[in-house]
Amino acid sequence: MDNAHSKYLSAKRPAVFYGWVVIGIGFITLGVIFGLWYSFSVFFLVIIQEFGWGRGIGASIFSIFLISHALTGLLSGYLQDRFGPRVVMPIGAVILALSLIVTSQSMRLWQFYLIYGVLAGASVGLLGFTSHAAFLPNWFERKRGLAVGIAMAGIGFGMLILVPLVERSIASFGWRATYLLLAGLVLFIIGPLNLIFSRRRPEDLHLRPDGDLSGQNRSPARRSMVMKIVDPEWAENDWTLAKASRTRRFWLLLGAFFCLSYSYQGTLLHAISAMVDYGLARDRGAFYFGLLGIAGSAGKVLFGYLSDRFGRERSNTLGAITAALGILCLICSAWILGPLPLFFALFFGLGYGAAAPLLPSIGADIFIGRSFGLIFAVIGIGGGAGGALGSFLSGVLRDTTGTYFIPLIICAVSLMLSCALIWATSPRKIRRMVRIQA
Numbered sequence: 001m002d003n004a005h006s007k008y009l010s011a012k013r014p015a016v017f018y019g020w021v022v023i024g025i026g027f028i029t030l031g032v033i034f035g036l037w038y039s040f041s042v043f044f045l046v047i048i049q050e051f052g053w054g055r056g057i058g059a060s061i062f063s064i065f066l067i068s069h070a071l072t073g074l075l076s077g078y079l080q081d082r083f084g085p086r087v088v089m090p091i092g093a094v095i096l097a098l099s100l101i102v103t104s105q106s107m108r109l110w111q112f113y114l115i116y117g118v119l120a121g122a123s124v125g126l127l128g129f130t131s132h133a134a135f136l137p138n139w140f141e142r143k144r145g146l147a148v149g150i151a152m153a154g155i156g157f158g159m160l161i162l163v164p165l166v167e168r169s170i171a172s173f174g175w176r177a178t179y180l181l182l183a184g185l186v187l188f189i190i191g192p193l194n195l196i197f198s199r200r201r202p203e204d205l206h207l208r209p210d211g212d213l214s215g216q217n218r219s220p221a222r223r224s225m226v227m228k229i230v231d232p233e234w235a236e237n238d239w240t241l242a243k244a245s246r247t248r249r250f251w252l253l254l255g256a257f258f259c260l261s262y263s264y265q266g267t268l269l270h271a272i273s274a275m276v277d278y279g280l281a282r283d284r285g286a287f288y289f290g291l292l293g294i295a296g297s298a299g300k301v302l303f304g305y306l307s308d309r310f311g312r313e314r315s316n317t318l319g320a321i322t323a324a325l326g327i328l329c330l331i332c333s334a335w336i337l338g339p340l341p342l343f344f345a346l347f348f349g350l351g352y353g354a355a356a357p358l359l360p361s362i363g364a365d366i367f368i369g370r371s372f373g374l375i376f377a378v379i380g381i382g383g384g385a386g387g388a389l390g391s392f393l394s395g396v397l398r399d400t401t402g403t404y405f406i407p408l409i410i411c412a413v414s415l416m417l418s419c420a421l422i423w424a425t426s427p428r429k430i431r432r433m434v435r436i437q438a
Contacts, residue, residue: 017211018199019139023151025197026132029089029190031154033096033127035162036182038293040065041272042167042286046175047112055273057109059395062269063388064117065124066261070384072125077377079126080134081370084200092126093191097183099123104179127190130380133360134373138201141209141227142308142433145315145361149304152356156300156349159293167286228434235430239369241378249366249425254379256421257359258386260320263415264352266390266407267327271348274404275341278333288341292349299353304361308433312362313423319354320419322347327412331405359383365427390414 040062048058079088099120106112125131132151140147169178202208229235237243244250271292272285280288299319307315326348333340363376394407 018205018207019147019202019211021197022139022199023136023147025193026136026151027154028193029127029154030132030152031158032162032185032190033124033158034155035158036186037124038159038268038289039163039166041269041289042163042170043175044269045273045276045282046170054399055395056392056399059269059391061112061117063392064113065121066265066384066388066391068118068121069125069128070381072122073130073377073380073384074374076126076131077134077373080131080200081373085135085194085198088126088131089194089198090191092123093186093194096120096123096127097187100179100183100186104176129356130377133363133376135200137360137364137368139209143210144364145304145307145357146301148360149300149357153297153300155356156293156295156297156353159296160290163293164286164290167283226434227431229431230428231430239367239375240371241374244367244375245378250379252421252425253363253366254382256418256425257379257383259414259418259421260355260386261383262386262390263411263418264355265387266394266411267348269391270394270398270404270407271330274330275333277404279337280341288345291342292345295346295349296353299350300356303354304357307358307361311432312358312365312427316354316358316422317419319351320415321351323351324412324415326351327408331408334403334405362422362425362427365431366425
C-alpha cells in the first residue's frame, strides 16, 4: 500500500474502530475456552466417582493442566509477538479439539495426565488469558482497562452458559460424549472466527490505539481522560524479557499473580464440590457456578472501567475484598446454607472478575512494548504455578481434614497477600489516567 493511501486511511476516522471487533472475537473465544476450562468442576465429580479416585487425585489432573497452560504461555507470548492471533488461535483450536477427542476415550490416570493435563492445557495456553493479554492491550490506551475487561467478560458468560449445559449433557449423554461435543465447538467456531477476524495490533490496519487520528488530526476535544507518563525514564525503555526480569517490579508482579491464581483456582475448582458437601445437589451447584460466571463478567467490565478512572491498585483491592467476602459466605455455608451459596456466587464472581482486565493492564502499564507478550507470559508462569498449587493443595486438605474450611481460609489469605504485592508494584508511578482540565 502506498504512502498516499496510508495517509488517507489514517486521516479518516472509521465508523466503528476495528479494535472493538478484536475485543468481540476475544469475548467469544474466551467464553468458549474458559467455559470449557471451568466445566472441569463438573467433570471432576463424575470422573472421580467413576474411577474411585479421591479429590486430591482428581485435582492433580487440573493442576497439571494449569502448569502446562502456564508454561505454554511462554510459547504463546512469543508467537503472538511474532505471528499474531490469526496464526496462533487456529492452531490452538485444532490441538485442543484433538485433545478433547482423545480425552473422551481415556481409561487410566496417566492418560488424563498426558492428554487433558499436558496437551489440552498447552492448547488452552495458545487460546486463553495469557495469549489474549499479549495483543489486546495493543488496541487501546485510554480505554485499556474497559476494553480488556469487556473481552475478558466472555469468561463469565462462558461459565454461565457452558457449565450448566455441560452438567446437563453429562447427565443425558455421559462425560465422554460431552467432551466430543466440546471438541466440535472449539474446532468449528473458535478456529474459523480467529482466522478470519483477529488482528495483532492497530498498526496492521494503519490505525492507532483507541481509533485516534494521526498527527495533528488527533482530536483531544473528544477525550475526557488521557494516559499520563509519570516516569518517562522507565516508560521509554524498550523492554525485553532479560531487561524486565532484572527489575523488582517484575518479580513482585509474578508473586502477585501466583497468590491471586492460588486463591481463585483453588476456590473455583472446588466450589461445586464444596457446595455438594454442604448439602446442595450437583445441578444446583452448577447453577450457582453459572451465576458466579455472569457476576464475573459484570466484575470484569466494572473493575476494568474503574481502573481507568481511579487507578489499578485501588480497583484491584476493592475486587479482592469483594471476592474474599464471597469466600467467607462459602465457608459459612457449612453451617448456615440458606442463601449463602447465592451470596458466594455473586460476591466472589464480582470480585474475581477484577483480575482478568487488571493483570494485563497493570503489566502493560509497566512493561508495554514489542516483547510484552513474552514478558507477560513469563509472569503468567507464576499464575500457573499458584493455580496448580491451590487446586491440588485444596483437594489434599479436603481429603485430609474432611472439610473445605482450611483450604478456603488459605485462599482468602492468599488473596489479601496478592493485593499487597500489587500495591508494591505501583503501576500508578509509571502510567496513569488523568482527567483533562477544561
